[in-house]
Amino acid sequence: MIKILEKIIYFFFTICFFVVLWKITGRLWNSFVPWNSATDLIGIFFVAPILIGLAFLLTSLSFNVIKQVK
DSSP states (O other), X not given: XXXXXXXXXXXXXXXXXXXXXXXXXXXXXXXXXOOSHHHHHHIIIIIHHHHHHHHHHHHHHHHHHHHHHO
C-alpha cells in the first residue's frame, strides 16, 4: 500500500514539474522563436520529450533528497 501511494505521489510530482517546465519553456519560446509550423513541430517532437525526461529527473532527485533527510 505504501509503495502504491509513493508511486502516485511520484507521478503527481512529475506532472507538477512538467507543467512548470512547460510554462517556462512556452514563455521563452514565444519570446525568442518566430511562430510557424516547423518551429511548432520542433517543440512537440524534440523539446517536449526533453521536458518529460527532465521532469522525471527532477522528481527522482527530489525523492532521493527527501529519503536521505529521513
